[in-house]
Structures are given as structure tokens and as C-alpha cells.
Amino acid sequence: MPVPCLPSESKPAAGDEAFAATRTAIREGRYTGHTSGLAADRVQGNLVILPQAWALDFLRYCQANRKPCPVLAVSEPGDPRLPTLGAGIDIRSDVPRYRVWRHGELVDEPTDIGGLWRDDLVSFVIGCSFSFEQALLDGGIPLRHVQQGRNVAMYRTSIATVPAGPFGGPLVVSMRPLKAAAAIQAVQITARLPEVHGAPVHLGDPALIGIADLSRPDYGDAVEVMADELPVFWACGVTPQAALARARPEFCITHAPGAMLITDLTNPQLAAR
Amino acid sequence: MPVPCLPSESKPAAGDEAFAATRTAIREGRYTGHTSGLAADRVQGNLVILPQAWALDFLRYCQANRKPCPVLAVSEPGDPRLPTLGAGIDIRSDVPRYRVWRHGELVDEPTDIGGLWRDDLVSFVIGCSFSFEQALLDGGIPLRHVQQGRNVAMYRTSIATVPAGPFGGPLVVSMRPLKAAAAIQAVQITARLPEVHGAPVHLGDPALIGIADLSRPDYGDAVEVMADELPVFWACGVTPQAALARARPEFCITHAPGAMLITDLTNPQLAAR
Numbered sequence: 001m002p003v004p005c006l007p008s009e010s011k012p013a014a015g016d017e018a019f020a021a022t023r024t025a026i027r028e029g030r031y032t033g034h035t036s037g038l039a040a041d042r043v044q045g046n047l048v049i050l051p052q053a054w055a056l057d058f059l060r061y062c063q064a065n066r067k068p069c070p071v072l073a074v075s076e077p078g079d080p081r082l083p084t085l086g087a088g089i090d091i092r093s094d095v096p097r098y099r100v101w102r103h104g105e106l107v108d109e110p111t112d113i114g115g116l117w118r119d120d121l122v123s124f125v126i127g128c129s130f131s132f133e134q135a136l137l138d139g140g141i142p143l144r145h146v147q148q149g150r151n152v153a154m155y156r157t158s159i160a161t162v163p164a165g166p167f168g169g170p171l172v173v174s175m176r177p178l179k180a181a182a183a184i185q186a187v188q189i190t191a192r193l194p195e196v197h198g199a200p201v202h203l204g205d206p207a208l209i210g211i212a213d214l215s216r217p218d219y220g221d222a223v224e225v226m227a228d229e230l231p232v233f234w235a236c237g238v239t240p241q242a243a244l245a246r247a248r249p250e251f252c253i254t255h256a257p258g259a260m261l262i263t264d265l266t267n268p269q270l271a272a273r
Numbered sequence: 274m275p276v277p278c279l280p281s282e283s284k285p286a287a288g289d290e291a292f293a294a295t296r297t298a299i300r301e302g303r304y305t306g307h308t309s310g311l312a313a314d315r316v317q318g319n320l321v322i323l324p325q326a327w328a329l330d331f332l333r334y335c336q337a338n339r340k341p342c343p344v345l346a347v348s349e350p351g352d353p354r355l356p357t358l359g360a361g362i363d364i365r366s367d368v369p370r371y372r373v374w375r376h377g378e379l380v381d382e383p384t385d386i387g388g389l390w391r392d393d394l395v396s397f398v399i400g401c402s403f404s405f406e407q408a409l410l411d412g413g414i415p416l417r418h419v420q421q422g423r424n425v426a427m428y429r430t431s432i433a434t435v436p437a438g439p440f441g442g443p444l445v446v447s448m449r450p451l452k453a454a455a456a457i458q459a460v461q462i463t464a465r466l467p468e469v470h471g472a473p474v475h476l477g478d479p480a481l482i483g484i485a486d487l488s489r490p491d492y493g494d495a496v497e498v499m500a501d502e503l504p505v506f507w508a509c510g511v512t513p514q515a516a517l518a519r520a521r522p523e524f525c526i527t528h529a530p531g532a533m534l535i536t537d538l539t540n541p542q543l544a545a546r
Contacts, residue, residue, distance in 0.1 A: 056329040056395075059336065060347045064357060074333045076437065084337060084435055122329075162357060164349065194467055199545075272472075 022262065027093045029111045034258035035096060036130065043196075043270045044260035045072050045085070045125035046237045047095055048244065049113075049253040052077045055122040057165030061243060062126070064162035068171055068239030070127035070195045072263070078119040086264030091123045097256035104248030109256055116253065127196035128237055128260060129174060131267045132189075139189045141182050144223045152176065153217035154236050158210025159201070161239060166247035173201060173233040175214065177225040183232050190234065195270055202233040209233065295535060300366045302384045307531035308369060309403065316469075316543045317533035318345050318358070318398035319510045320368055321517065322386075322526040325350045328395040330438030334516060335399070337435035341444055341512030343400035343468045345536070351392040359537030364396045370529035377521030382529055389526065400469040401510055401533060402447060404540050405462075412462045414455050417496045424493035425449065427509050431483025432474070434512060439520035446474060446506040448487065450498040456505050463507065468543055475506040482506065 019039040025031040035044055050058055055077070062069035073085045082089045092114045100108040100116065110116075129152070133143060145152045152174045159171040178186055183203055191199035202209050214231060215222045219238055225231050244252055255261065265273075292312040298304040308317055323331055328350070335342035346358045355362045365387045373381040373389065383389075402425070406416060418425045425447045432444040451459055456476055464472035475482050487504060488495050492511055498504050517525055528534065538546075 052329065056325065056332065056350075059329065059332050060349075063332065063336075063344055063347050071336055074336050074437075076333075077329075164347075192465075 019262075023088070023094065026096050026262070027090070029093075032096045032111045032259070035260045035262055036258060039262050040134070041266050041268075043072070043085075043263045043265040043267055044128050044130045045263060046128050046240070047091070047098075047253070047255040047261050048124040048126065048240065049091070049121050050124070050249055051118070051251055052120040052122055054166075054247075054249045057167055058124065058240075058244075061161070061164035061167035062124070062240065064164055065171075065239065066194070067198050067201060067235035068161065068237065070197060072125045072127050072195060072265075073123075074125075075123040077122050080117060080123070082123060082125060082263075085125060085261075089261070089263070091261070092117055095255050095261050096259040099254045099256050101244070101249070101252040101254070103250055104245055113253055121253075125261055125263070126237055126240060127270075129197060129234065130260070131196040131270055132193050132234075134267055135189050135193060135271070136186055139185060141178065141186050141189070143176055145176070145221065148223065150223060151220035153214070153222050154219035154238055155206075155211045155214075155233075156218045156242075157233075161243065166249075167240075167243040169239075169243050169246045171201070172218070172236045172238040172242055173209070174220070174236040175206075175217075175231045175233050177223060177229040178232050179229055183230050186232060193271055195273075197235050197237070200232050200234050203230050206231055206233075292535075296361070296367065299369050299535070300363070302366075305369045305384045305532070308533045308535055309531060312535050313407070314539050314541075316345070316358075316536045316538040316540055317401050317403050318536060319401055319513070320364070320371075320526070320528040320534050321397040321399065321513065322364070322394050323397070323522055324391070324524055325393040325395055327439075327520075327522045330440055331397065331513075334434070334437035334440035335397070335513065337437055338444075338512065339467070340471050340474060340508035341434065341510065343470060345398045345400050345468060345538075346396075347398075348396040350395050353390060353396070355396060355398060355536075358398060358534075362534070362536070364534070365390055368528050368534050369532040372527045372529050374517070374522070374525040374527065376523055377518055386526055394526075398534055398536070399510055399513060400543075402470060402507065403533070404469040404543055405466050405507070407540055408462050408466060408544070409459055412458060414451065414459050414462070416449055418449070418494065421496065423496060426487070426490035426495050427492035427511055428479075428484045428487075428506075429491045429515070430506075434516065439522075440513075440516040442512075442516050442519045444474070445491070445509045445511040445515055446482070447493070447509040448479075448490075448504045448506050450496060450502040451505050452502055456503050459505060466544055468546075470508050470510070473505050473507050476503050479504055479506075
């Protein structure tokens with residue numbers, strides 16, 4: 001199952017000026033890796049492409065579960081463009097690496113999906129925690145997994161999402177350990193970013209949301225929680241991926257883990273639109 | 274064409290304790306009027322009911338135009354319940370008065386739509402400016418149309434919404450005249466309420482968004498703008514109604530002007546969910 005946002009480890013930071021070159025390198029298949037740190041001021045997004053017959057149920061699922069599934073854009077059926085995220089985006093080529101799923105099984109990981117395109121495909125771009133982590137760092141909130149070059153720790157919870165058609169299942173959360181004052185600031189900062197998961201869904205005792213052992217995340221890497229810290233839990237973009245894996249649509253394309261769509265939108269634009 | 278939110282003129286304020294009685298009176302057809310001031314702490318919403326064949330395009334339209342079309346809930350196809358807005362809501366009876374449209378023409382204004390219900394109908398509830406006006410009043414921002422017992426002034430603009438399938442057309446805005454300091458506060462207050470139209474879309478010169486004459490609103494009542502005030506413009510829930518009128522679906526049900534769905538959700542819950 002794809003893990004949508006894996007902040008951290010890999011790439012050298014690239015400034016605004018590198019944005020066009022990055023888009024071109026991805027489009028031409030010369031860059032096929034993780035996008036963390038690439039064109040770092042641009043909003044990145046999780047990708048889900050579904051046949052139109054599944055699209056209403058999936059969009060209803062996202063609407064009913066806005067915190068884990070904040071939809072940034074939906075394409076016209078059959079149209080590979082996403083003009084509200086960037087005038088030039090072509091979703092068939094502008095993600096470094098894709099995953100192709102048939103009946104819930106991973107069947108391929110191509111770097112271009114032009115050959116798989118169909119007139120009934122609808123693309124969904126879903127907000128990603130890269131943007132809110134940048135806002136936290138800009139706000140002076142330290143993030144341990146970033147400091148340690150690890151992926152964020154993610155957990156399945158006992159909180160059920162609101163189902164829609166075949167889509168449903170547990171809320172998946174990401175966890176960041178913070179001192180209380182930083183946790184309070186982080187609530188305020190992320191509450192202002194509803195399009196990238198918004199305010200936390202829980203903080204404190206993990207057992208209250210069905211997490212038995214913080215040292216054993218379901219996805220990503222464990223990080224230590226110090227005695228003077230609270231674990232703070234945000235809704236995570238793995239939730240819709242898990243819902244897709246559970247629904248097993250006959251055909252589906254997603255981004256490969258960490259290889260996100262880089263949009264034209266900047267993080268400050270996202271915060272104020 | 275229905276005008277979704279007509280704050281103001283009519284009803285005596287009713288406290289929390291009256292909520293259940295209000296719901297019952299509406300359900301039983303004993304109350305068929307405007308909902309302004311009824312159960313005033315509860316979130317009210319615009320209603321759109323469409324056949325499933327139109328639902329994906331309409332939901333894509335709302336997603337692409339979140340400020341005028343903030344979707345609070347979407348039903349399962351054929352299911353008259355809206356559990357995320359209230360455990361007991363039955364959309365067939367819980368709006369005081371409906372409007373039934375066929376091919377874009379108004380054909381009936383019933384107080385119950387049980388007899389029109391179909392297995393393919395999808396209900397959309399869209400946030401309404403009642404909630405943000407309450408937040409502005411609570412924040413000490415005076416609203417002239419409320420003081421004067423008028424409907425808010427609404428205008429078609431030269432700003433095009435992002436189209437989706439057959440849905441599109443101009444952004445419709447509501448206007449409230451404010452002194453600069455109040456306008457700045459109002460931006461901050463309403464930015465925190467993205468589910469009820471969020472921050473303003475424009476302030477100052479109306480000509481810049483294609484409004485020729487503030488004294489001649491396209492919907493609602495004109496209010497004076499004093500020399501020391503700016504007109505402040507918010508995206509308005511009439512926008513999706515206008516898009517529906519333009520798309521002329523073969524069948525559609527909406528609320529009648531001012532006769533909204535009263536949800537179980539309180540305004541403070543909406544601001545923090």
C-alpha cells in the first residue's frame with residue numbers, strides 16, 4: 001500500500017528557480033525518485049486516479065473525512081490536466097513514479113501512465129503533510145523525525161472513518177512528539193491549514209485511539225517520545241490509500257510512496273486561498 | 274431561483290431548548306416559513322438534491338469552488354439521512370419548504386418530498402452565511418442589513434467559477450459595508466470559518482469585480498455604504514443555485530428561499546471540527 005508522504009531523508013533542497021527544471025525532469029522521466037525537499041516552497045499532493053464509476057463514492061468519502069482526505073483538486077473525467085493546481089500540469093507524466101493497481105493488487109510501477117490513460121479516468125489530488133510540516137518548522141516547532149532524517153510514524157487507530165459506498169475503514173494518523181507549549185502552538189498553526197489535514201485529531205494517551213504501542217508504528221519509522229512531551233496525532237493521507245486498498249477497485253493509479261505531484265501552488269498560497 | 278440565506282427579518286430568536294420542538298414542528302409540516310433566528314446556535318444549510326447521474330459533476334463543481342460552495346455533507350445515493358449533521362435528520366421532511374425543479378423550471382413548492390423520493394437521489398448540504406454572520410456579530414462587528422432588518426445585498430460578478438461538467442457561471446457575492454478596522458477583523462474571523470464561505474473574496478472598488486452599481490443588487494436588498502466604509506464581498510451560496518439554474522438538470526430539489534435545513538451541529542462545533 002502506498003505511503004503518501006514520506007518527509008525527510010533524501011533530496012537536497014531546491015529553491016524556486018529550480019521548479020521549472022524539476023517539473024521538466026520529472027515529465028521527461030529523468031527524475032523518478034522521492035520529492036521531499038524538491039521545489040520545497042511548492043505544495044505537493046497525493047494522487048489517486050479512479051474510473052468515473054468509482055469517482056462519486058470516493059469524492060463523497062473524501063468530503064465526509066476532510067481531515068485525512070483534504071481534496072486539493074479533482075479533474076474532469078478523461079482530462080489529464082489539473083488547471084487549478086498549475087496551468088501546465090499533465091497528470092500522465094508529472095509524477096515521478098506511479099503505482100498501478102488492479103482489484104487491489106499492485107501490478108506495475110511505471111514513470112509515465114500515458115499508455116494507460118482512459119476517457120473515464122478522474123484524478124484526485126489530496127493535500128499532504130509536507131505543507132503543514134513546513135509551517136510548523138517555520139513557526140519554530142522542532143520535528144524529531146525531520147531532525148533524525150526518518151519517516152514520520154503512522155498508526156492505524158480505532159477511529160472509524162465515515163464510510164461512503166465501498167470506501168471506509170480506520171483513520172490512520174501520523175504522530176509527532178511535542179512539549180505542551182509547542183503542541184498548543186502546533187494546534188493553532190495547523191488549524192489554519194485545513195487543506196493539509198488541519199488541526200490534530202488527538203494528543204496524549206495513544207490507547208484512547210486504539211494505539212497499543214507507539215514504538216511499533218504501522219507505517220514509517222518510530223521516534224522516541226520524551227518524558228516531558230505529548231504525542232500529537234494528525235489525520236494522515238494514508239487513510240484514503242487504506243480505504244482504496246480495502247475497496248479494491250478494478251483499476252486505480254496512485255503515486256508511488258514519497259513520489260508526489262509537485263503543484264505550481266506555493267505553501268503560502270495554500271494557506272490563504 | 275432560490276435565494277439560500279436570507280438572514281433577518283422574520284422570526285423571534287429561539288434558544289437551545291427549542292431545538293427539538295422546532296425540528297418536530299418542521300417535520301410535521303406545522304412550521305413552513307423562514308428559519309432565520311430559529312434555533313439560532315445551530316448550523317443551517319442550503320439544500321440541493323440531484324439524481325446520482327448529476328452528483329459527481331456537482332460535487333466536483335463544489336470542490337473546485339469551495340468558497341461559494343462549502344459542502345457540509347453529502348448523502349449516500351437514495352438515503353434520506355445525513356448522519357454527520359444529525360442522527361435523526363430525514364431530508365424528506367426536515368426542511369420547512371422545498372422547491373422542485375424540472376429541466377430548470379420551478380414546478381412545485383411542497384413542505385415534504387416523501388412522495389418524490391427516488392433511490393438515485395443524492396442530497397448536498399452547503400454551508401450558509403447565517404453561521405459566519407453570527408460569528409461577526411459575536412466579534413462585535415456591526416452588520417447594517419441585520420440592524421435594518423433587510424436581506425443581505427447580493428451581486429453577480431465578473432469572476433467566473435471553475436466549471437465542472439455542466440456546472441459553471443459567475444461567482445455571486447454578498448456585500449457588507451464595514452469600516453477598515455472592522456473589515457480587517459472580519460477577514461480574520463471569517464477566514465477561520467472555511468465551511469461557511471471563509472474569508473472575503475474582495476473589498477473596495479466594486480467595479481473591479483464587475484459590479485456596476487451597489488445600489489442595485491441582483492438579489493436581496495440594497496444597503497448604504499458610508500463614506501468611511503469599504504464594501505466587503507464574500508462568496509455566496511446563491512452561486513451554486515445559479516449554476517444549477519444554468520445546468521438545468523432534468524430533476525432537482527432545493528430548499529425554498531430562507532427555509533433552510535437546521536442541523537444538529539452548533540456554530541462553535543462547526544468552527545472547530
